[in-house]
Structures are given as structure tokens and as C-alpha cells.
Amino acid sequence: MDKPTLPKGTRDFGPAVMAKRQFIFQTIRSVFRKFGFQPLETPAMENLSTLTGKYGEEGDQLLFKILNSGDFLKDVKAESLSDARSLTPRIAEKGLRYDLTVPFARFVVMNRNEVSFPFKRYQIQPVWRADRPQKGRYREFYQCDADVVGTSSLICEAEIILMIRDVFRTLNITDYTIKINHRGVLNGVAELIGTASNPTALFVAIDKLDKIGEEKVREELAGKGLNGRSLDLLFEMLNVGGSTPEKIAVLRERFKDNAPGLKGVADIETVMDLLKSSGSDDAHVEFDIPLARGLSYYTGCIFEVKINNVAIGSVSGGGRYDNLTQAFGDKENLSGIGFSFGVDRIYDAMEELKVFPKKTQISSNVLVCHFDEASLRYGLRVLSSLRTEGIACEIYPDISKIKKQLDYANKKQIPFALVIGSDEMSSGLIALKNLETGEQEKFYLNQIIDQLRS
Amino acid sequence: MDKPTLPKGTRDFGPAVMAKRQFIFQTIRSVFRKFGFQPLETPAMENLSTLTGKYGEEGDQLLFKILNSGDFLKDVKAESLSDARSLTPRIAEKGLRYDLTVPFARFVVMNRNEVSFPFKRYQIQPVWRADRPQKGRYREFYQCDADVVGTSSLICEAEIILMIRDVFRTLNITDYTIKINHRGVLNGVAELIGTASNPTALFVAIDKLDKIGEEKVREELAGKGLNGRSLDLLFEMLNVGGSTPEKIAVLRERFKDNAPGLKGVADIETVMDLLKSSGSDDAHVEFDIPLARGLSYYTGCIFEVKINNVAIGSVSGGGRYDNLTQAFGDKENLSGIGFSFGVDRIYDAMEELKVFPKKTQISSNVLVCHFDEASLRYGLRVLSSLRTEGIACEIYPDISKIKKQLDYANKKQIPFALVIGSDEMSSGLIALKNLETGEQEKFYLNQIIDQLRS
Numbered sequence: 009m010d011k012p013t014l015p016k017g018t019r020d021f022g023p024a025v026m027a028k029r030q031f032i033f034q035t036i037r038s039v040f041r042k043f044g045f046q047p048l049e050t051p052a053m054e055n056l057s058t059l060t061g062k063y064g065e066e067g068d069q070l071l072f073k074i075l076n077s078g079d080f081l082k083d084v085k086a087e088s089l090s091d092a093r094s095l096t097p098r099i100a101e102k103g104l105r106y107d108l109t110v111p112f113a114r115f116v117v118m119n120r121n122e123v124s125f126p127f128k129r130y131q132i133q134p135v136w137r138a139d140r141p142q143k144g145r146y147r148e149f150y151q152c153d154a155d156v157v158g159t160s161s162l163i164c165e166a167e168i169i170l171m172i173r174d175v176f177r178t179l180n181i182t183d184y185t186i187k188i189n190h191r192g193v194l195n196g197v198a199e200l201i202g203t204a205s206n207p208t209a210l211f212v213a214i215d216k217l218d219k220i221g222e223e224k225v226r227e228e229l230a231g232k233g234l235n236g237r238s239l240d241l242l243f244e245m246l247n248v249g250g251s252t253p254e255k256i257a258v259l260r261e262r263f264k265d266n267a268p269g270l271k272g273v274a275d276i277e278t279v280m281d282l283l284k285s286s287g288s289d290d291a292h293v294e295f296d297i298p299l300a301r302g303l304s305y306y307t308g309c310i311f312e313v314k315i316n317n318v319a320i321g322s323v324s325g326g327g328r329y330d331n332l333t334q335a336f337g338d339k340e341n342l343s344g345i346g347f348s349f350g351v352d353r354i355y356d357a358m359e360e361l362k363v364f365p366k367k368t369q370i371s372s373n374v375l376v377c378h379f380d381e382a383s384l385r386y387g388l389r390v391l392s393s394l395r396t397e398g399i400a401c402e403i404y405p406d407i408s409k410i411k412k413q414l415d416y417a418n419k420k421q422i423p424f425a426l427v428i429g430s431d432e433m434s435s436g437l438i439a440l441k442n443l444e445t446g447e448q449e450k451f452y453l454n455q456i457i458d459q460l461r462s
Numbered sequence: 463m464d465k466p467t468l469p470k471g472t473r474d475f476g477p478a479v480m481a482k483r484q485f486i487f488q489t490i491r492s493v494f495r496k497f498g499f500q501p502l503e504t505p506a507m508e509n510l511s512t513l514t515g516k517y518g519e520e521g522d523q524l525l526f527k528i529l530n531s532g533d534f535l536k537d538v539k540a541e542s543l544s545d546a547r548s549l550t551p552r553i554a555e556k557g558l559r560y561d562l563t564v565p566f567a568r569f570v571v572m573n574r575n576e577v578s579f580p581f582k583r584y585q586i587q588p589v590w591r592a593d594r595p596q597k598g599r600y601r602e603f604y605q606c607d608a609d610v611v612g613t614s615s616l617i618c619e620a621e622i623i624l625m626i627r628d629v630f631r632t633l634n635i636t637d638y639t640i641k642i643n644h645r646g647v648l649n650g651v652a653e654l655i656g657t658a659s660n661p662t663a664l665f666v667a668i669d670k671l672d673k674i675g676e677e678k679v680r681e682e683l684a685g686k687g688l689n690g691r692s693l694d695l696l697f698e699m700l701n702v703g704g705s706t707p708e709k710i711a712v713l714r715e716r717f718k719d720n721a722p723g724l725k726g727v728a729d730i731e732t733v734m735d736l737l738k739s740s741g742s743d744d745a746h747v748e749f750d751i752p753l754a755r756g757l758s759y760y761t762g763c764i765f766e767v768k769i770n771n772v773a774i775g776s777v778s779g780g781g782r783y784d785n786l787t788q789a790f791g792d793k794e795n796l797s798g799i800g801f802s803f804g805v806d807r808i809y810d811a812m813e814e815l816k817v818f819p820k821k822t823q824i825s826s827n828v829l830v831c832h833f834d835e836a837s838l839r840y841g842l843r844v845l846s847s848l849r850t851e852g853i854a855c856e857i858y859p860d861i862s863k864i865k866k867q868l869d870y871a872n873k874k875q876i877p878f879a880l881v882i883g884s885d886e887m888s889s890g891l892i893a894l895k896n897l898e899t900g901e902q903e904k905f906y907l908n909q910i911i912d913q914l915r916s
Contacts, residue, residue, distance in 0.1 A: 012512050012568045012790050015556050018505035020569050022576070023583070026501040042849050044826040044856025046874075047480040051472035051602050052506060052558075052588065053526075058466050072507075073529040075554050077592040081546045089543050092535045100529050102469050104506075114466045115474050122476070124873040126859055129477070134506065138531040148505050161859035163842070170846075285839040287846045336466050372498040385739040388617070392624075392741045395496050402498025405580055405615035419578040420500075 017139070017147030027370035032351050032358075033132060035178045036152045039171050040130040045154050048129045050111035052136075053102045060103075062110045062335060064304075070137045073100035104136040108153040109332070109346060116157060117336040125158025125342075144320050149352040157332070157344030162275060164345045165309045165328070166282035169293060172313055172324060175349065176292075180363040183316040187296035190276055190309050191327075193259065194300060196269020197245050200262070201238040208304070210234075214246065215300040245297065252280060252295040259297075275309060305329045311347055315357045323353045373460055374401040374424045375417040377410055383428040390426060390438070393453060399460050417443055424460065471593070471601030481824035482812075486805050487586060489632045490606045493625050494584035499608050502583040504565035506590075507556045514557075516564045516789060518758075524591045527554035558590040562607040563786070563800060570611060571790040579612025579796075598774050604805040611786070611798030616729060618799045619763045619782070620736035623747060626767055626778060629803065630746075634817040637770040641750035644730055644763050645781075647713065648754060650723020651699050654716070655692040662758070664688075668700065669754040699751065706734060706749040713751075729763060759783045765801055769811045777807045827914055828855040828878045829871040831864055837882040844880060844892070847907060853914050871897055878914065 014020065021029060053074060060068055073096060080099045088094050105111055108131045116123060132152045139145055154171065156164045165188075172186055194214070198207035213228045226239055234242070248258045256277050263269030280290055301310045308328030315323055326347025333342050358364055376391050378384040387403050394401045402422075404413040410427065417425050427439040427448075437450040440459070451459070468474065475483060507528060514522055527550060534553045542548050559565055562585045570577060586606045593599055608625065610618045619642075626640055648668070652661035667682045680693055688696070702712045710731050717723030734744055755764045762782030769777055780801025787796050812818055828848060830841040841857050848855045856876075858867040864881065871879050881893040881902075891904040894913070905913070 010511075010791070012571060013509060014505060014572075015507045015509055018507055020505070020572075021501075021503040022569075022573065023500035023502065026503060030501065041826075042852065042854045044854060046477035046825055047475075047484065048477065049475040049480060049483075051468060051474070052590070053469045053472055053602065055467060055469055057464075069531075072531070074558075075527040075529050075550065077523075077526070079546045081543075081549065089535075092533045095535065096529065104528075115476075117466060118468075118474075119476065124870060126870075128856065136506070148507065156859070159859045163857065163859045174849075282842065286842040337464070371500055388736065388740040395628075398496065400496045400498060402582065403617065405610070405613045405617045416578060416580075 015147070017141035017145075019146065019148075023370050028358075028364050029351065029355060031365070032179065032354055033150075033152070036175055036349055036351070037130070037132060039174045039178070040152075040154050042174075043128075043154075043167055043171055045128045045130040048112065048115065048131045049133060050105065050108075050115060050131070052105055052134075054105055054111060054114070056097070056101060056103045058114050058336075059106055059110060063106055067106060070139055071106055072104040072136045072138055074102040074104070075099060076101055105133070106137060107135050108133060108151050108348070109155070110335075112153070112155060112346075113332045114336060116342070117333050117338050120338075126156050126161075127158055128154070128156045130154045144353055144356055146352055149350065152349040152351055153346055154348075155344055155346030157342050160308075160328075160343040162278045162309075163282055165275075165279045166286065168311060168326065168345070168347050169279070169283060170286065170288060172311075172347075173288075173292060179354070179358065180365070181315060181354075181358065181361065184292060185314050185316060186293045187299045187312045187314070188276065188279070188293060188309060189296050189299035190272035191306050192268040192270075192272025192275065192308070193297060194272075196259075196263050196266045196272060197242065197297075199266055199268065200245065201234070201242050203234065203238075210242075211300040212302075214298050215302060217246070217298045248297060252276070252290060252293065255295050255297065279309065301325060301327060305332060307331075308345070315354075315361075318357045318360045320353050320357050320360070322350075323357060324349045371420045371422050372400045372402045373422070374399065374426055375413065375420075375422045376401065376403040377413040377417075377425050377427045378404070378407070379410070379429050380407060383430070383433060386433050387426075387428050390428065390453060394457065394460070397457050397461060399457065414441075414443070426456065469601070471595035471599075473600065473602075477824050482818050483805065483809060485819070486633065486808055486812075487604075487606070490629055490803055490805070491584070491586060493628045493632070494606075494608050496628075497582075497608075497621055497625055499582045499584040502566065502569060502585045503587060504559065504562075504569060504585070506559055506588075508559055508565060508568070510551070510555060510557045512568050512790075513560055513564060517560055521560060524593055525560055526558040526590045526592055528556040528558070529554055530556075559587070560591060561589050562587060562605050562802070563609070564789075566607070566609060566800075567786045568790060570796070571787050571792050574792075580610050580615075581612055582608070582610045584608045598807055598810055600806055606803040606805055607800055608802075609798055609800030611796050614762075614782075614797040616732045616763075617736055619729075619733045620740060622765060622780065622799070622801050623733070623737060624740065624742060626765075626801075627742075627746060633808070633812065634819070635769060635808075635812065635815065638746060639768050639770060640747045641753045641766045641768065642730065642733070642747060642763060643750050643753035644726035645760050646722040646724075646726025646729065646762070647751060648726075650713075650717050650720045650726060651696065651751075653720055653722065654699065655688070655696050657688070657692075664696075665754040666756075668752050669756060671700070671752045702751060706730070706744055706747065709749050709751065733763065755779060755781060759786060761785075763799070769808075769815075772811045772814045774807050774811050774814070776804075777811060778803045825874045825876050826854045826856045827876070828853065828880055829867065829874075829876045830855065830857040831867040831871075831879050831881045832858070832861070833864070833883050834861060837884070837887060840887050841880075841882050844882065844907060848911065848914070851911050851915060853911065868895075868897070880910065 059071055076099055084098045088098050134148050134150050136148050198204045198210055203210050209232050213225050217225055248255050256273050259273050306327035307330040310327035311325055312322045313324035328345040330343050331341050376387040378387045391403050425441040432438045439448050439450050440456050441448040530553055538552045542552050588602050588604050590602050652658045652664055657664050663686050667679050671679055702709050710727050713727050760781035761784040764781035765779055766776045767778035782799040784797050785795050830845050832838040832841045845857050879895040886892045893902050893904050894910050895902040
């Protein structure tokens, strides 16, 4: 029999990695809660009718589809068997969740009457994409989303910035940039250079500036018919420099009589102002005029977070949308805003930066060691007393040499050992061994409990 | 466009339900940790070669299979297209996790050299089964497993009982039974009545005693060739009554010269004795001689937990196995023991018994209310101060009537509101409103923080 393997692009998370991951999840979850977000979970499987058409054609290709149960060929006509594309919808009705936003929109539409708006929800679950696996890109990975729907207040935008900084502060990530832009600014630019009627090609090209540079983007856009004057104007706008207030001032001047542009600039200004009202400042925030973000459903502010000095793409992103639920036939415009932390990338970045806390607790605090049946039995009672006090502990389950027991503790990074022999049983004084320093001293059980709890 | 729906047998968990579920998960997780178990997570998808053949033929039918990506029909020969059974392995290489035990065994085999034994792992993840949905049975549900591999110490069995009682105590479930039996006892019985060579049919029939009663089981076994004398002897053994020590005494007498039977009885006795050594007793434990449990890989003690007075099957179960990893070609016998909590059934039982704590916190502690732009801005600063102190809070994001803001707080069960008007801004004395009692009093911010933190 062959040794078992894992499906491509998936991973096991053993105890040491889990401890670090839980540290990240716990940090994000507690910040979400502190900001008034409530938890939601949706099923891993969704009907393909819910998922298809929401992520563009490329996204549809990347959906994992689940084979119908039972005799799934029963009602399939012969002509459908000719190719995969026509057969798929006949033999697969369900797919795996591709992100958390579409399931959230589906939930809101299905629970319109029970939900009280503005609805602030967070959701921490894995998603699946049949992408080609590569460094930092997995086929199963976690998203941690927070969304507010039912308000257009820019306080939500300001709070996203506050939450990102709160999370990164706790994670000990110090060098990062929160890029902010606004679809209005981009639409304003498109209008100025005369491509407002179909700006998508423009935004797609701009989005690549980071990767391929100005010259290549110019070439691409020239190929799409943009003339030299428009291109010059475009890059004059995209390259406006200075602080955020300086950029705002220049753009406002440029956007005279340009409604979407002025709205974009005003929103960014208000967000900055709300940060000040919150007693905060614009630390880490950069008004990044070329930031476009692919997803077409954004309508207001957009965000992207990059950790500096690591070879990892953006670790968080999001933006405002005005009609998320319309894809499900919802008549009302529900304005909302959401953003997402990519835990797997944050993990990789933290490993690279070596910023994980040295002691992420991954096991018991104490191992109870013993010499024979009698001291093992005595140890069981000690174990119960420790656990009653909430101290995580374990006993070596077999009668073995002390060295083997201590090796076990060291391998599991258990920081303390209690060694119980006949002396200990008769005196009640138990040896507490610090496995890091090697120090050992005898104490009564209640003293040991006091020490371990502190 | 049709209103979206959920796939059959799956559920969304909104904030109120999530709060209760998190209470259960948190309870189980902290007990697992207190007993020295470490976390593991495995991917939702496994290769079908890992899953198939591990759960019996019925189990194989219930696996959700994932359609290969891309042009999955490319290399499929025409003759495979005739029926679903022969087509499936050609177009689906992966399936969804059916339980947590097989992925755990796969992990141990793949990480033999890194894992230090005895390995105590816990795992809390959803599993998927294409079962017919019905009350208490879902197609996606969570399992919470704890396993120890690499030791045959009966301390593990005793600790399972201690953990179950610890979890149920915290969950406020008081009326339940932990049934314990031993495969040796069953094998001993099979030997006594002369069916030892192929006991499976016997165990399958016995397992139904609870549901269909003695008469029907007698009929079934008679149909399989068991004679009247054997049947009488069988039920004499299964119906041995009394306390656990009394049952042990009777069986020991019966099992004279019957090795598996004597081993089974001795193990049960030792487990009870280890409970005593731990300063505990046999509360809730019942030596249930007919308890068989379906899974054929058990070799020692087996467990099943039933909550009394609710119409829900077992909520937890497990047992000892000696060769879990052999299915993956592992040569060594790794003795281990595992058990699993079914959170979804525990949830349903707790709802039926109405034992959830009244105040499962599901939202912020405070809503900051305001009258106009100035008080909203003032409120943002108050909000920051509260959050710095770790108090979960939010501000109503739009300028609206106070009544609307308080309605929002009430709907979300936010217990307190801070009402900020011009008086408050000039004096620094802010009205703190208890939304449950309606009481309202003015305090300085630092006093409010002290109150909310306590």
C-alpha cells in the first residue's frame, strides 16, 4: 500500500503551527468583537446557482464542484456526455464556498426580516479555490471577514483602519501600509481622460502598475486606443505626490466640475477627519491613487494592506459596495462595506519577520512524573487537584524511566514537571522541576498551584 | 431571479445561534487543553484513496466527492460513461472529510518521525456525509475529537470519563449516562455461545437491542442459526444486573477460562479503580454489557453517552483501537483511544432542556448614542477610550432619532447605552442607560469604564 498523501495545495496543521494560527485567529476575533461585530457561519457547500457568475468567468473555473450523490448519470442525455463543460451542470449541483462575501449576501437576502440593520457581522471560515498552488497560494485557506451592511456612514471606513491597526499592533507587525483609494477618484480620472463610458480596461491596466511599471501600462493602454495626451494626463493624475492632504488638495483642484472625482476626494477627507475625531491619526495610511482592486462590485472607498519587506502580496483588502444583494434579486440598495484578513498570508509574513511570540503555549503546563504504580496513583490525585484549578496538565500514562518521561515533556515543550517518588508521598513535599532552567525545588501542592497559576 | 436557498441538510448559523455554539466549542476546547491535548487541523478535502474502504460500503456511498478541475472527461474512455459507479473514480479524485479519525490516522502515518508519542491530539472541525437529512442529522456537522495514540494505559479511558463529566458540568447538563463496555466482554460472550469465529452478525444484532427489544433480536439471531440454548445463555449474560462491581463479579465467574472476557472485565475494573485514585467516583457511568458500537476497529473499551429525557441519539462516543494506522500500510501496532463529541446534537439537546446560560454574550456591551454631528464626533472619542480598555462597543453610525438608536441596541441585546448630548459634552458627565432595567444615571467616563469592566 502506498504511503498516503495530501491533495495538492492543502495542508495539515500540527500542534506547533496550530498554536500560532490560533494566536492570529484569536487576535482578529477579539478585535472584531471589540468593534461590535457578531459572528456568522455558513455551510462549506453552496448551490452552484448561488456561486456561479459572481466571481467572473475565471472565478467560475476555479470553483470546486461536488458530484451529485447516488446514480448521478440517470437523467443525463447522451449528448451531454460529450464534453466536461456541458456535463458539469448536469452532474454537480453544489460547490465549495469560494469566498465569504457571496454567502453573506445570500444570508442577508434569505433573512431580510430577522436581521436588524445596520448589520455588523464577522465570519472566520476556510474557502476553496482550484487555483494553481504556489508560494503563499493554497487551495484551502481561511478568510476572516468583517462587513457592515445597511449604512453608508464613513465611520465604517474609519473603523476598518482602526481595526487593521489594532490587529497588527497585537500581532507585533509594525511595518505595513494601508492603501486607501476611492472608486469615485478612479471614475473621475476616467472621465477626465475620456474613457468614462467603459473604464474597466483602464482600471485593469492601472491595477498592474505595481507589477509591470508605467511604461508597460502606457503601452497596454495605447494599444487600446488611448492617445498620448490622455496618457500624459492619466499619469499626471496617478503620480500626484505628497501627503494625503496635499494629494486631496491637488485632486480637488483637478476635479472641478467632476462629480464622481469630487465625491471620492471628499469621502477620503472625511475618513481621515473621522480618524482624528477618534483621537487617532493617519499612521500607516496612504492615499494610493492608482489602487484599483479587481472586484467590480466596489463603489466607494477601497483598501488594500501590504506588509512591507516581505515577498507576500496583500494580506487584507476590501471596500464599499452599494448593491451586493442585487445579484440575488434584492430590489433595495443595501450599502455596505467589508474587508478581509488573509490569515495564511499573515502567518507566512509573521514567520518571515520572526515576530511570533516566543512562547505560544501549545501544550500542558505540567507533566506529572512517577516511578511506580504507587506514585502513579498518587500522581492521579495531584493531577485532579491541578485541573480543578484550571491548570492544563497531564500524567505520563505508562510506567517508564524518569528520563523517558522528561524527554516527552521536553519534546512537547511542557515547561514544568512534578516528580513524585516515595519521599514525596510520605512528606507531601513534591519536587517541581523547571524544564527550561533545570532548577528543582520541593513544595507543598497548594504552593505549587499558586506558582503555576501566576 | 429565484430567491436563493441552502443545500439540503446544511444550515447557516446567525449571531444568536453562533453565541451558543461558541459556548459549547469553547467549553470542549478548554477541557481538552486542560487534559493535555494539542490541536490538529486537517484539510476538508482528502484523496478518495485515503477515505474509501474505511467506513464500510455504506460509508463509501455517503462520501461527498469532488469533481476534478478542468477538462475532467479528457482521458475518460467511452465505456466508463455507461454508469455512475464506474465513472466516479475517473472524474473525482478527492472527497470531503467523513470523520476526523481517518484523517488523524493519515496524519500520524505521514508524520511518524516528527510526532512524539504518546500523542494526544484534539480536533474540532466539520465533517460531511450525504445522509438523508432528518431531525438531528445534518449533511454538514461538527465533530470534536480527542485521541491518544502510542499507549495502552487505561488512564486514557479513565480520563475520557473525567473529561465528559467536566464538559457536561460546565454545559449544565446533569442527567446523562456514560455507557461503557469492552470488546473483550463481547468477544467473551460470543465465545461462550459458540459464535466466536464470526461475531460480527451477533454484535450488529445486539446493537439494536435498545431500539427493537429482546424479542426481535432473538428472532434475528435465530434466523442466523443460533439455537435456543445459546440465545438463553446470551441474554442471561446481556441482562446481568446490579451495580458495576456486581456485574463485574458475575461476569468474572462466568468467564472462568475465557481469556477475552476476563481481560475485558479486568480492564473495566481498572478504569473504575483509576477513577477512584483520581479522587472521583463512578457517577453517571454504567457498565452496559450489550453496548456494541458499530465500528469494527475497536478492540478494547468502548463508550457511548446519552443525554436522558431528550429524543436525541448518542451525543458522544468512542473507544480503544489497536491498529488504526494499519489501513495506511503502517507495520507497527499503535494502540490508541479516541472519542468524539457531537456538537450539533449537544446543541439540540441543550435547547430542548433549556440549559443554555441566559446571557450568552452575542454583541457589544455598549451602544454610543448621539443627537447630531457634534455629539457623534464626541462619541467617537468615547468609543476609542472604551475599546482601549477592551470593552466591546459600537456607535450608531448614522445621525438618527434616539429612539431608533435604542431600538437597534435592544434588538441586538446590547445591555447598555451611553447617551451623549450637549449637556454631556460640556459637563463631561455622560448618561449611562441600563437597557434591561431602564435605569439611567450620569457618570464621568472613567467611572463608566470601571462599571462596564466589572
